[in-house]
Amino acid sequence: MPKITIDGKTLEVAKGTSVLEAAQLLGVYIPRYCYHPKLSVSGNCRMCLVEVEKAPKLLTACSTEAADGMVVRTDSDKVKTARRDVLEFLLINHPLDCPICDQAGECGLQDYYMDYSRAKSRFAAEDKVRRQKRRVLGPHLVLDNERCILCTRCVRFCSEVTKTSELDVMERADHSYIDLKEGRSLDNNYTLNIADICPVGAWTSRDFRFKSRVWFLKKAPVACLGCATGCLAEAHHNENVIYRLLPRPNAETNTWLCDRGRMTYKAVQAGDRLAKGVIKNGLIDLEPALREAATRIDEAKAAVGVLGSPWLSVEDNAALALLAAGMKTANFCFDFKFETGIADGILVNKDPSPNAAGAARVKAVRGGLELQAFAAKVASGEIKTVLAEARAAGLIKDALKTSGARLITFATNKGDIPAGAYATLPYASYFETAGTFVNYQGFERRLEPVVAAPEGVKPFWAVVNKLGAYSGVLLRLDSADDAMRGLEKK
Ligand code: SF4
Ligand code: SF4
Ligand code: FES
Structure with a gap:
């Protein structure tokens, strides 16, 4: 393995390592424009010029392979002058x-100009x-x-x-x-x-x-819930508004984000965001909506079915499982088996939901029906009232249509409400509340709130807790973690 010395520090590196990468390993930063760790080396910007002992002229660090005994200087006068000249060249035609x-x-131009140039333009x-x-x-x-x-x-x-x-x-x-x-x-x-x-x-x-100057933005670690890949991301926000999602590169899952995933934050502040309950098509306050939903649940008695959701966090599925247990119904389901794996060769997963693996953790402890069996009970009329998160309800839409079962659903946005839903209860999105998701590789994503939910909108587990109370089932949940009673180590 070649041993290279950069600015007096020596390091042994793997064959094929560039001088720029070797410097990085030593904590020496070499400025670059065209180099990107995930792209081929093109060596065209010349910003990374360094002095290499015995070489007749400066060399580009990104395209020069570290060789045994190589001695490199990144801070000599020659290098400093070259950086200034390269910047002057790059800025000749740059607009003001x-x-x-x-x-x-x-x-990158502003930053390097301040760090390596500060020269007046001669053009x-x-x-x-x-x-x-x-x-x-x-x-x-x-x-x-x-x-x-x-x-x-x-x-x-x-x-x-x-x-x-x-x-x-x-x-x-x-x-x-x-x-x-x-x-x-x-x-x-x-x-x-x-x-x-x-x-x-x-x-x-x-x-x-x-939309915003970047220096006003705060950064919060999040994960994209656009599919089962669960890419790590960063939400840039200010004064309770999210402005953009950027990737949080990591070796395990993602360097990039897909465009569709980046846009998932928009639902949080969309015009159709639900801040009230919906009965049939009319908006009503949350409390009367909860009372109405509870009345319909009581009416159905044992013919109630509770469907978990691969779009909900582990904790919120666990809250639904506690509600089903409190209602003493055997008609509940946390079984979502989608084909997983990267569909487009880059990031997008075959499984469009973010938490089938998390719902499986609840199923492993609480049991329940397989999705097909649950849908069959809905289709046959054995289950007359279904409680389900809006997108999970879409998974059994044919059965709901066949039997005309009453659907009491939970949604963050009006556009998600399934056609024919009887009652819809609003809940806080996962940019507004904490929750755990498990991606297709089995990595946990613990999400923390980035912005506040619209006034009066509660986390999913809290809505379930209240619905339970109106139906005579006291769950006594004070936090998402309370719903994990009995599931902690699973
Ligand atoms: S500087 Fe020019 S070549 Fe480089 S990424 Fe931007 S548009 Fe493309
Ligand atoms: S691939 Fe999936 S998790 Fe990743 S950014 Fe796209 S939608 Fe989000
Ligand atoms: S980073 Fe552009 S030439 Fe090396």
Whole structure:
């Protein structure tokens, strides 16, 4: 294994390690624009130039392999001058957009200019090459060609990660610009990652741009609940509003996020967000809605069925299991067997629900019917009133239709309410309340609230607790963890 010395520190590295990666292992940061750990090396920006003993000129650290006995300097005067010159070169044609650029505050040009240059430009603003600005390319992105430094990260992302190859560098020299290939559109399911990896403000997100300056945003660790992959993410929020989801790269599950998953936060602040109960199609306050639902449950007596949900947390499924036990019904189900695995070769899972594995933990302890048997009992009329979270109710929609069973459902958004539901009870989303999810690999995702729920909207377990109280079943739940009585170690 080659031994390399960087700025006086020596390290043995695996064969094939670049000087930039070796420096990183030693805690020495080398600036970079075109290098990205998950993309091929293109070595075009020259920002990573370093001095290598016995080499006649400076070398790019990202594309130079560490060799045995190599001695590297990243902080010599020669390197500092080169960095300043590279920045001057990259900024020659860069527009004076910072005050109106949405990348300000997280821009690689701003940051490196402050860290490695601070030189005055020798080029007149009026001599800059003009390029196309604000081009809407695809459903999620806007491209400003004038701001592009031609690092080709976006081009490589589309050819190497999504393998859709929509982008290319057109023309040559200072006529070069990034564009869509003829007849193509940028509509793969991963396009917002391009805005993340673009080191400047050339690609920006249509959803996020101009909504908030980045320095106002706070970051909270979350997981995407868009499918069973359960990608780790970061919610950027301020004053009780979520502005965007970004990936939280990790070795086990995800470097990127899919576009559909990124947009899941929008349901939290959508216009159809439920803050009240719904009886048939009319909105009513939560308490009368709970009373009405409880009356219908009492009417049905033993013909009540409780369906858990792979869209609910482990704790909220556990609360439903306690309610079923309190009602002394054998008609309950926490059995959701979906085919799992990556469907698109990147991240999106074959299982569209985030917590079938978590519901299985409840089933392992509390038992219950298989989903098919539960649906058969609904279809036959043996179960006359079904209690189910809205999307889980969709799993037995044919049985509900066949028998006309009464559905009492729980939903966060009006758009999720299944057709024909008799009563709907609102609950807080998992950006607003704590809960545990288990992804398809068996990794637990413990979610904590990022923003507050709309006034009067309670966590799911609390709604179940109240519904139980109105039906004469005292669950005595004061927190999500209370619902885990008897399940703690499973
Ligand atoms: S648009 Fe951004 S990511 Fe693409 S080449 Fe230009 S600077 Fe790089
Ligand atoms: S792959 Fe699934 S979990 Fe990951 S971001 Fe997309 S929807 Fe969310
Ligand atoms: S990061 Fe090495 S040349 Fe761009």
